[in-house]
Amino acid sequence: MMRFSQCFIPTMRQDPGEAEVASHRLMLRAGMIRKVAAGIYSYLPLGLRVIRKIETIVREEMNRAGAQELLLPILSPAELWEETGRWEFYGKELVRLHDRHERAFCLGPTHEEVVTDLFRREVSSYRQLPLTLYQIQTKFRDEIRPRFGLMRGREFIMKDAYSFDQDEASAQNNYQRMYDAYCRIFSRTGLKFRPVEADTGLIGGISSHEFMVLANTGEELIVFDPESQYAANVERAEVVPPPTKTSGELKPLERVSTPNAKSVEDLCALLKVEAQRVVKTLLYQTGDNEITAVLIRGDHQANEIKIQRFLGLHDLNLATPEIVEKITTAPLGFVGPVGLSNVRILADNAIGALSDFIVGGNEPGLHLMNVNATRDFTIAGWGDFRQAQAGDPSPKSGSPLQTARGIEVGHVFMLGTKYSEKMGATYLDADGQSHPAIMGCYGIGIGRTAASAIEQNHDEKGICWPMPIAPFQAQILTVTSSEATRVGSEQLYNELLQHQIEVLLDDRNERGGVKFNDADLIGTPYHIIIGDKGLANNSIEIKDRKTGEKVLLPLNQVADWIKKAVAQQLQTQN
RNA sequence: CGGGGCGUAGCGCAGCCCGGUAGCGCGCCUGCUUUGGGAGCAGGAUGUCGGAGGUUCAAAUCCUCUCGCCCCGACCA
Numbered sequence: 001m002m003r004f005s006q007c008f009i010p011t012m013r014q015d016p017g018e019a020e021v022a023s024h025r026l027m028l029r030a031g032m033i034r035k036v037a038a039g040i041y042s043y044l045p046l047g048l049r050v051i052r053k054i055e056t057i058v059r060e061e062m063n064r065a066g067a068q069e070l071l072l073p074i075l076s077p078a079e080l081w082e083e084t085g086r087w088e089f090y091g092k093e094l095v096r097l098h099d100r101h102e103r104a105f106c107l108g109p110t111h112e113e114v115v116t117d118l119f120r121r122e123v124s125s126y127r128q129l130p131l132t133l134y135q136i137q138t139k140f141r142d143e144i145r146p147r148f149g150l151m152r153g154r155e156f157i158m159k160d161a162y163s164f165d166q167d168e169a170s171a172q173n174n175y176q177r178m179y180d181a182y183c184r185i186f187s188r189t190g191l192k193f194r195p196v197e198a199d200t201g202l203i204g205g206i207s208s209h210e211f212m213v214l215a216n217t218g219e220e221l222i223v224f225d226p227e228s229q230y231a232a233n234v235e236r237a238e239v240v241p242p243p244t245k246t247s248g249e250l251k252p253l254e255r256v257s258t259p260n261a262k263s264v265e266d267l268c269a270l271l272k273v274e275a276q277r278v279v280k281t282l283l284y285q286t287g288d289n290e291i292t293a294v295l296i297r298g299d300h301q302a303n304e305i306k307i308q309r310f311l312g313l314h315d316l317n318l319a320t321p322e323i324v325e326k327i328t329t330a331p332l333g334f335v336g337p338v339g340l341s342n343v344r345i346l347a348d349n350a351i352g353a354l355s356d357f358i359v360g361g362n363e364p365g366l367h368l369m370n371v372n373a374t375r376d377f378t379i380a381g382w383g384d385f386r387q388a389q390a391g392d393p394s395p396k397s398g399s400p401l402q403t404a405r406g407i408e409v410g411h412v413f414m415l416g417t418k419y420s421e422k423m424g425a426t427y428l429d430a431d432g433q434s435h436p437a438i439m440g441c442y443g444i445g446i447g448r449t450a451a452s453a454i455e456q457n458h459d460e461k462g463i464c465w466p467m468p469i470a471p472f473q474a475q476i477l478t479v480t481s482s483e484a485t486r487v488g489s490e491q492l493y494n495e496l497l498q499h500q501i502e503v504l505l506d507d508r509n510e511r512g513g514v515k516f517n518d519a520d521l522i523g524t525p526y527h528i529i530i531g532d533k534g535l536a537n538n539s540i541e542i543k544d545r546k547t548g549e550k551v552l553l554p555l556n557q558v559a560d561w562i563k564k565a566v567a568q569q570l571q572t573q574n
Numbered sequence: 575c576g577g578g579g580c581g582u583a584g585c586g587c588a589g590c591c592c593g594g595u596a597g598c599g600c601g602c603c604u605g606c607u608u609u610g611g612g613a614g615c616a617g618g619a620u621g622u623c624g625g626a627g628g629u630u631c632a633a634a635u636c637c638u639c640u641c642g643c644c645c646c647g648a649c650c651a
Contacts, residue, residue: 013586017580
């Protein structure tokens with residue numbers, strides 16, 4: 001049923017108070033979704049049409065890449081998760097529940113365990129490899145903070161795929177096929193995106209790329225090199241160590257009184273120095289009785305993921321202010337490496353290029369100037385411990401990196417044998433030798449892709465859907481109430497249906513203005529306006545939602561024109 | 575989990591400080607008129623004021639507890 005008067009499309013005139021970002025606000029206003037609880041939404045008919053269109057594109061490209069669709073259960077038993085250690089490791093994000101026999105289950109946040117279990121039961125020979133399986137399914141993650149409507153839900157629709165290969169080369173090949181499929185998928189949805197090198201996070205594994213939709217509201221920060229193809233999540237982006245400075249003469253250490261200078265900013269203002277001359281000393285609790293200090297240049301940001309990886313830890317917490325005071329005998333803001341006892345000191349590579357820098361003095365209101373590593377304190381380890389930032393040299397070309405905000409809509413991982421080893425997912429090779437399968441996993445957030453599309457394609461009046469994922473391709477607005485317009489609209493509606501155009505007929509008994517505004521809000525790419533004026537001159541107006549361009553055509557040419565225009569737009573996106 | 579804010583009609587809000595019959599706009603229902611950019615007139619319906627307890631003759635309003643939601647930080651598709 002594609003008559004507006006009979007469709008369940010509850011549009012709202014006003015912005016709902018709960019929504020801040022465009023996609024959330026517009027999906028609510030356009031009657032696409034409704035909230036049931038924090039991070040949990042119902043997909044209304046209009047929203048579901050968009051979801052289904054994205055799913056269709058994803059299916060086509062996954063199938064084309066040789067993956068086979070299946071459907072795994074949402075509920076999975078704790079034992080599988082205990083095998084990989086993720087029952088513990090996943091933490092509170094895993095939604096856990098018990099059945100009537102008190103057996104423990106979780107709602108699947110991802111399906112490595114379940115699919116690997118299937119594999120080990122059913123696959124035993126190299127002849128059955130490579131194998132790539134995927135599903136499109138609702139996932140559950142009890143996010144710390146659900147946000148922005150479909151952008152970060154606790155219940156969300158995801159396409160997840162898993163590949164099994166017999167050797168590294170074949171696995172790489174599979175990874176590349178998925179990577180390419182992802183590029184096609186996001187191109188086809190009409191989104192501006194960029195694949196970036198990424199950290200492997202909780203899922204774990206060897207290498208990984210994220211697919212970022214570029215949008216200012218994105219939660220991720222990426223760096224990219226306009227000169228080469230290099231792009232990476234700032235979490236991951238490698239920082240090239242600067243050349244080490246071999247300065248001859250070092251100035252003598254100097255104590256300066258710096259009352260109230262608790263932050264680098266305060267300190268710079270007080271001493272009239274650049275933040276680059278200041279070194280921050282961050283204390284991390286790295287064991288029950290172990291504190292590790294990490295030195296970062298004042299204008300840099302520590303990257304805890306890199307520090308974690310260096311230390312081989314799963315999580316990392318800053319020492320509490322109480323512990324800091326105990327160790328340094330100074331409040332937060334006055335910590336420094338000089339005279340710090342029983343603490344291992346690590347330094348970011350950038351510190352190697354510094355001499356005569358400024359650090360905290362481990363006394364309230366005291367900083368030290370002209371401090372130098374080695375002479376004044378000992379560094380136990382060097383590494384890349386900071387976040388990449390705009391202007392850093394690209395690891396590929398050396399030219400300055402730029403930053404952009406992005407929304408992570410897809411992620412591909414090369415997992416290696418992490419899961420197959422733990423779960424005994426092995427195959428026999430031609431010589432009868434047993435090997436763990438080499439795995440990859442590949443996710444796409446379906447709802448998030450829809451939301452991202454809105455972030456990239458909207459204006460003050462509403463959504464401007466890209467044709468391939470628009471809920472309808474065209475919309476007829478019957479703007480006068482005469483019998484002639486009714487008949488004309490019906491005629492055109494039937495013609496468009498015969499042309500296989502997905503058309504919404506706004507036959508509601510509303511004034512023109514209401515229909516214009518709803519059509520703009522919903523964001524159907526083409527609006528066909530039928531009223532007495534146009535019919536009298538046999539000149540029907542077609543409006544392009546995105547560009548606002550108008551075309552006037554005789555009624556009997558409209559359907560043909562729309563058909564060609566829709567086909568052309570689907571083509572260019574393909 | 576830490577910090578900030580909000581729960582009053584379907585939606586957006588006022589009322590709360592200073593306790594005394596629960597309001598406004600939009601939407602909804604009926605009728606008439608209207609109909610190319612969110613119509614006009616007339617009539618109408620709708621609330622456990624998030625919940626529980628307390629103070630009081632009297633609580634949306636004051637106090638305590640609780641639940642939910644939103645926003646900012648550490649996780650992820």
